[in-house]
Amino acid sequence: MATLKDTLEARGRAIRLTVLEAGFACQILSQSVRRLGPDLRQRWRFVLDQFVVCGISPLPVVCVVGLFTGMLLALQVGMELAKLGQSEAIANMIGVILFREMGPFMTSMILTASVGSAMAAEIGTMRVSEEIDALECMSVDPVSFLVMPRIVAMAIMTPMLTFIGCVLGCLGGGIVAKTQLAVSGSVYFRNLLTSLEAEPDSLGPFPEEIYTGLIKAFVFGILVATVSCAAGLKASGGAIGVGRAVRTAVVRCFLMLIIIGYYISWMFFK
Amino acid sequence: MIELQDVHKSFGDFHVLRGVNLRLEKGETLVVLGRSGTGKSVTLKHIVGLLRPDSGKILVDGIDVPAADAEQLRVVRRQVAYLFQTGALVNWLSVRDNVALPLVEKRTLPPGEIRERVDESLASLGMLEAAERMPAEISGGMKKRAALARVLVAQPRAILYDEPTAGLDPIMARTVGRLIRDVQSSGERTALVVTHDLELAFAVATRIGLHYEGELIELADPEDFKQSRHPIIRAFLDGEDDTAVEGNPR
Numbered sequence: 205m206a207t208l209k210d211t212l213e214a215r216g217r218a219i220r221l222t223v224l225e226a227g228f229a230c231q232i233l234s235q236s237v238r239r240l241g242p243d244l245r246q247r248w249r250f251v252l253d254q255f256v257v258c259g260i261s262p263l264p265v266v267c268v269v270g271l272f273t274g275m276l277l278a279l280q281v282g283m284e285l286a287k288l289g290q291s292e293a294i295a296n297m298i299g300v301i302l303f304r305e306m307g308p309f310m311t312s313m314i315l316t317a318s319v320g321s322a323m324a325a326e327i328g329t330m331r332v333s334e335e336i337d338a339l340e341c342m343s344v345d346p347v348s349f350l351v352m353p354r355i356v357a358m359a360i361m362t363p364m365l366t367f368i369g370c371v372l373g374c375l376g377g378g379i380v381a382k383t384q385l386a387v388s389g390s391v392y393f394r395n396l397l398t399s400l401e402a403e404p405d406s407l408g409p410f411p412e413e414i415y416t417g418l419i420k421a422f423v424f425g426i427l428v429a430t431v432s433c434a435a436g437l438k439a440s441g442g443a444i445g446v447g448r449a450v451r452t453a454v455v456r457c458f459l460m461l462i463i464i465g466y467y468i469s470w471m472f473f474k
Numbered sequence: 475m476i477e478l479q480d481v482h483k484s485f486g487d488f489h490v491l492r493g494v495n496l497r498l499e500k501g502e503t504l505v506v507l508g509r510s511g512t513g514k515s516v517t518l519k520h521i522v523g524l525l526r527p528d529s530g531k532i533l534v535d536g537i538d539v540p541a542a543d544a545e546q547l548r549v550v551r552r553q554v555a556y557l558f559q560t561g562a563l564v565n566w567l568s569v570r571d572n573v574a575l576p577l578v579e580k581r582t583l584p585p586g587e588i589r590e591r592v593d594e595s596l597a598s599l600g601m602l603e604a605a606e607r608m609p610a611e612i613s614g615g616m617k618k619r620a621a622l623a624r625v626l627v628a629q630p631r632a633i634l635y636d637e638p639t640a641g642l643d644p645i646m647a648r649t650v651g652r653l654i655r656d657v658q659s660s661g662e663r664t665a666l667v668v669t670h671d672l673e674l675a676f677a678v679a680t681r682i683g684l685h686y687e688g689e690l691i692e693l694a695d696p697e698d699f700k701q702s703r704h705p706i707i708r709a710f711l712d713g714e715d716d717t718a719v720e721g722n723p724r
């Protein structure tokens with residue numbers, strides 16, 4: 205009996221902790237948004253540094269992954285379509301799948317693994333080595349100083365990287381379509397553009413397929429930065445604590461990306 | 475200006491502070507000696523509101539620190555600066571940017587004046603040549619000096635020094651001792667110095683206390699402290715093992 209009680213208690217504690225930390229993440233996000241007006245000009249240098257970290261460094265990986273995702277999709281989907289004699293429809297599918305779903309998700313996964321984990325580690329290390337305490341003692345707000353520039357950079361860079369990844373994916377799809385499925389390049393790109401064309405009820409000049417993907421990427425970027433920074437700020441207990449913070453950050457980001465990603469799609473396309 | 479009344483603090487089962495009492499008037503330099511791990515740093519962290527006591531009162535200029543709201547805490551921290559034992563420099567800013575940080579964040583001084591004051595502060599600690607280096611590229615003692623420069627540059631009314639000379643060579647330690655005395659010479663500043671360095675202690679102190687078993691015992695003038703008959707203090711000053719002292723509860 206005692207073991208059942210212990211298990212339940214442990215579960216309860218874990219749930220309570222998760223709820224508290226989700227609250228904390230929301231708190232630093234709203235605090236960052238509020239500090240945007242008064243502090244952004246002064247923190248511009250940090251934001252530029254973060255642009256490099258979040259945008260330039262992961263670019264090669266995003267390009268390679270984007271290209272091969274497009275190729276893979278074209279290969280698998282193309283073979284099925286070929287059986288139905290519909291090979292030429294490959295372009296429509298690639299564009300829609302990449303821009304709507306795969307692009308934002310794949311890019312955010314890459315950013316979680318490469319940038320989010322680094323954010324959690326950096327901020328966690330600052331926490332356990334008393335640097336954040338020192339900032340507080342100097343009346344420097346750690347959220348405005350550390351978190352806000354990272355959220356801004358991720359919110360801007362994630363959609364950009366997503367777009368680049370998707371364009372490369374379409375290119376990769378085109379290569380496979382031409383070499384493996386015998387769909388000519390001109391047909392592929394004409395179909396691709398038609399499938400992504402702006403509909404009359406779309407927002408401005410952007411086709412719905414593209415802007416929903418980019419809105420998703422924008423939300424994902426903010427999510428990854430916020431969750432990772434929150435985990436870092438909550439780190440405690442030396443190097444082990446930093447390791448734990450990184451793991452927490454990555455696991456939570458992955459879960460949140462897939463869950464929130466579903467609901468955003470549901471909102472736009474149901 | 476700083477007052478602690480019967481402050482208790484435990485970490486889990488570990489009762490670190492067991493009723494710390496102290497009163498620090500403006501212009502005083504109180505030195506706190508004590509063995510490693512007795513809770514000296516923990517005491518200092520309570521004064522700047524980084525830790526909350528389990529019970530007891532902490533007053534800085536009449537502000538109740540544990541109960542202070544964000545604005546009051548800002549007031550306290552603007553007046554009381556804390557030199558961290560580890561230095562705690564921001565690792566991705568150069569030494570110069572670290573030292574400039576408190577002034578830049580205040581947003582009241584023009585850049586030219588900030589630069590002047592930062593250079594002056596760095597120069598007084600012989601850190602001007604290392605100003606452009608990153609914290610990871612300088613030695614432990616240099617980090618300590620950079621952190622001290624960062625504390626002094628903001629010209630706070632009270633400074634809590636956590637082992638300001640640990641990790642410094644004897645010459646540099648004496649320079650730091652002189653610097654603390656210079657800062658204190660105006661009589662306007664208050665200082666609380668935690669140290670193991672007896673030479674520094676007797677050089678700067680107006681009063682000395684010993685932190686022992688979670689309490690501050692015997693707060694006295696340096697001369698009286700030196701002559702103290704208290705067995706624990708004798709053991710500490712003479713460098714004996716205090717577990718051998720009779721009446722030690724451990």
Ligand SMILES: Nc1ncnc2c1ncn2[C@@H]1O[C@H](COP(=O)(O)OP(=O)(O)OP(=O)(O)O)[C@@H](O)[C@H]1O
Binds near residue numbers: 510511515
């Ligand atoms: N955040 C914390 N969590 C748990 N225990 C802590 C924490 N901070 C300090 N302690 C414990 O409190 C005790 C006192 O620590 P403190 O850092 O104040 O020692 P100290 O007197 O400054 O020693 P030293 O001279 O070595 O710096 C130590 O035994 C330490 O293990």
Ligand SMILES: [Mg+2]
Binds near residue numbers: 514515516559636
């Ligand atoms: Mg200490």
